[in-house]
Amino acid sequence: MNSPAPRPVSPGTDFLAPVFALYPLEVVSGQGVWLTNSRGERVLDLYGGHAVAALGYGHPGFTQALTRQAQSCNFQSNAVAMQVRTRAAERLVRFSRLPVTSVFFVNSGAEANENALKLGFKMTGRSQVCAVVGGFHGRTAGAGAVTWGAQQKWYSYPRTPFDVSFIPRGNIDAISGFVTKETASVIVEPVQGLAGAVDLSKEFLQALRKRCDEVGALLIFDEVQCGMGRVGYPFAANMYEVMPDMITTAKALGNGYPCAALLTNAKVSGAFKLDLLGTTFGGGPMACAVIEAVIDAMETENLLERVRRVGAYIRQTCLVGPVTAHQGAGFLTGLRTTRPAKEVQAELLECGILAGTATDPHILRLLPPFILEEEQVDMLRDTLADLPA
Numbered sequence: 001m002n003s004p005a006p007r008p009v010s011p012g013t014d015f016l017a018p019v020f021a022l023y024p025l026e027v028v029s030g031q032g033v034w035l036t037n038s039r040g041e042r043v044l045d046l047y048g049g050h051a052v053a054a055l056g057y058g059h060p061g062f063t064q065a066l067t068r069q070a071q072s073c074n075f076q077s078n079a080v081a082m083q084v085r086t087r088a089a090e091r092l093v094r095f096s097r098l099p100v101t102s103v104f105f106v107n108s109g110a111e112a113n114e115n116a117l118k119l120g121f122k123m124t125g126r127s128q129v130c131a132v133v134g135g136f137h138g139r140t141a142g143a144g145a146v147t148w149g150a151q152q153k154w155y156s157y158p159r160t161p162f163d164v165s166f167i168p169r170g171n172i173d174a175i176s177g178f179v180t181k182e183t184a185s186v187i188v189e190p191v192q193g194l195a196g197a198v199d200l201s202k203e204f205l206q207a208l209r210k211r212c213d214e215v216g217a218l219l220i221f222d223e224v225q226c227g228m229g230r231v232g233y234p235f236a237a238n239m240y241e242v243m244p245d246m247i248t249t250a251k252a253l254g255n256g257y258p259c260a261a262l263l264t265n266a267k268v269s270g271a272f273k274l275d276l277l278g279t280t281f282g283g284g285p286m287a288c289a290v291i292e293a294v295i296d297a298m299e300t301e302n303l304l305e306r307v308r309r310v311g312a313y314i315r316q317t318c319l320v321g322p323v324t325a326h327q328g329a330g331f332l333t334g335l336r337t338t339r340p341a342k343e344v345q346a347e348l349l350e351c352g353i354l355a356g357t358a359t360d361p362h363i364l365r366l367l368p369p370f371i372l373e374e375e376q377v378d379m380l381r382d383t384l385a386d387l388p389a
């Protein structure tokens with residue numbers, strides 16, 4: 001008997017859980033801000049793999065740090081001291097230029113947020129959390145519970161593990177009605193990423209800080225997307241001059257090597273006890289070597305200044321074709337489009353430029369590597385200008 005013909009396999013797709021909408025693009029390599037697709041064509045990457053590839057592709061410092069650490073010692077857990085971990089924490093604290101006194105390394109943005117929320121409950125003995133309309137904080141039970149719209153879309157757990165209320169975006173007067181003596185913590189993305197680079201404003205963040213102090217709640221800045229230089233400052237906390245009790249960060253922190261961190265002020269650090277938090281992989285030496293290399297590159301190559309300068313250039317020059325306005329900060333930029341942003345995104349990709357979209361259907365989201373230059377922005381401008389308005 002003949003055996004059945006083998007099922008045709010299209011490499012890289014058939015066995016992967018079909019839960020992601022795929023861009024019509026297969027990447028085979030990357031160099032600088034450029035990707036090469038499977039047809040051998042170059043694509044300008046203005047999306048950076050969801051805001052991750054801060055140093056772009058093939059950065060020598062990143063590659064050397066990974067190689068060197070893999071050769072010297074690829075793993076030991078947090079139960080064993082390693083200088084590379086101590087150095088990475090110190091580098092991160094110094095890079096932040098904020099009154100941060102402890103770093104807890106984890107593996108993903110959602111995990112950092114879970115730990116921050118947990119500390120809020122533990123320290124206050126309260127059981128309620130406030131988040132902000134439009135915020136995205138990750139897909140685990142706690143992080144998904146504080147994510148706007150998750151329960152209607154994908155949450156899937158039978159219930160959230162704690163009570164959550166969502167403060168209307170930018171509504172300072174509403175804050176005191178939401179944040180009360182029952183509130184353990186308030187979690188907020190200072191510049192909302194997935195929502196479409198929505199800048200929540202210094203005044204709104206200051207008002208959250210003030211209210212948290214009045215009622216004894218902890219303030220958490222989720223800087224998983226907007227932190228680590230993306231807004232042109234170490235963190236949005238620096239840009240707005242508002243210091244939360246905890247900052248969570250990931251994405252650009254590892255330039256593609258999975259890692260995340262929870263940074264805490266003295267008040268929160270003072271509550272740490274043995275066994276309160278834990279992780280196997282978090283703070284692994286490979287991740288820590290990468291974190292050092294990423295910070296090194298940001299500092300020695302003056303990349304934050306470049307993010308501010310080239311970010312401003314995007315805003316000045318790219319209001320052409322279907323783009324009518326901009327929002328966000330630095331390299332977390334939203335361009336408002338007259339037509340659905342998905343249409344504009346598809347047209348840009350046809351012309352060799354990769355951009356992102358957002359939950360706001362009229363926002364094209366740009367999250368480029370920090371090494372982007374003005375001449376590459378000119379390519380974006382010229383391409384946009386040729387698209388139907």
Ligand SMILES: Cc1ncc(COP(=O)(O)O)c(C=O)c1O
Pocket residue numbers: 050107108109110111113136137138139189193194222223224225226250251
């Ligand atoms: C602001 C923000 N917080 C949290 C997360 C979740 O991070 P991760 O996917 O690493 O769990 C994301 C991911 O996009 C994010 O943008």
